[in-house]
Amino acid sequence: KQEVTQIPAALSVPEGENLVLNCSFTDSAIYNLQWFRQDPGKGLTSLLLIQSSQREQTSGRLNASLDKSSGRSTLYIAASQPGDSATYLCAAFQGGTSYGKLTFGQGTILTVHP
Amino acid sequence: KAGVTQTPRYLIKTRGQQVTLSCSPISGHRSVSWYQQTPGQGLQFLFEYFSETQRNKGNFPGRFSGRQFSNSRSEMNVSTLELGDSALYLCASSTGQGRQETQYFGPGTRLLVL
Numbered sequence: 001k002q003e004v005t006q007i008p009a010a011l012s013v014p015e016g017e018n019l020v021l022n023c024s025f026t027d028s029a030i031y032n033l034q035w036f037r038q039d040p041g042k043g044l045t046s047l048l049l050i051q052s053s054q055r056e057q058t059s060g061r062l063n064a065s066l067d068k069s070s071g072r073s074t075l076y077i078a079a080s081q082p083g084d085s086a087t088y089l090c091a092a093f094q095g096g097t098s099y100g101k102l103t104f105g106q107g108t109i110l111t112v113h114p
Numbered sequence: 115k116a117g118v119t120q121t122p123r124y125l126i127k128t129r130g131q132q133v134t135l136s137c138s139p140i141s142g143h144r145s146v147s148w149y150q151q152t153p154g155q156g157l158q159f160l161f162e163y164f165s166e167t168q169r170n171k172g173n174f175p176g177r178f179s180g181r182q183f184s185n186s187r188s189e190m191n192v193s194t195l196e197l198g199d200s201a202l203y204l205c206a207s208s209t210g211q212g213r214q215e216t217q218y219f220g221p222g223t224r225l226l227v228l
Binding site: 104 | 158164206213215218222224
């Protein structure tokens with residue numbers, strides 16, 4: 001059974017800092033690893049998808065890495081801004097009998113203060 | 115392209131009642147997944163439908179059921195509501211094929227059971 005853990009649970013940083021969010025998963029037989037952002041009371045916005053064969057994926061100030069063998073992914077946010085404040089969720093997508101299901105971590109609540 | 119839509123956005127019900135939530139996927143998407151989000155348990159997978167067939171199911175009691183129509187719209191039903199069913203219910207759509215599927219989430223339906 002896949003389990004996904006995110007560290008830290010919460011993070012507060014001043015504007016302009018570079019930061020790293022961590023995600024670990026127990027079953028390395030994944031198709032892909034996805035990062036989402038959730039604003040309070042809202043749905044999820046897809047940020048990045050890393051295929052199981054990839055090591056890295058970049059979008060603007062965001063960079064996500066994947067080390068499938070060790071069951072880890074990181075989301076790097078460069079030059080953080082107050083608008084980046086949100087909950088960040090990682091999720092593992094698998095095949096076989098789990099196809100179609102995302103297993104989520106508990107999320108990291110990020111606060112970027114001016 | 116219109117995004118994923120969910121109706122209603124907010125619901126208040128009392129214990130013992132039943133409720134039906136609706137999800138319209140992005141045009142052309144044939145897969146719809148449902149998730150329950152609570153502060154204590156986080157995001158948990160309910161079930162996934164593809165071309166009117168349930169392909170995968172999470173660990174929820176039989177009070178939770180769903181269906182998908184020929185136009186890919188999906189409904190989720192919860193019977194005999196309990197206080198613990200209060201949550202944000204999210205649906206996600208994708209093409210439902212392949213290994214590198216980004217899941218697109220709707221804004222959610224917030225259900226409060228009194």
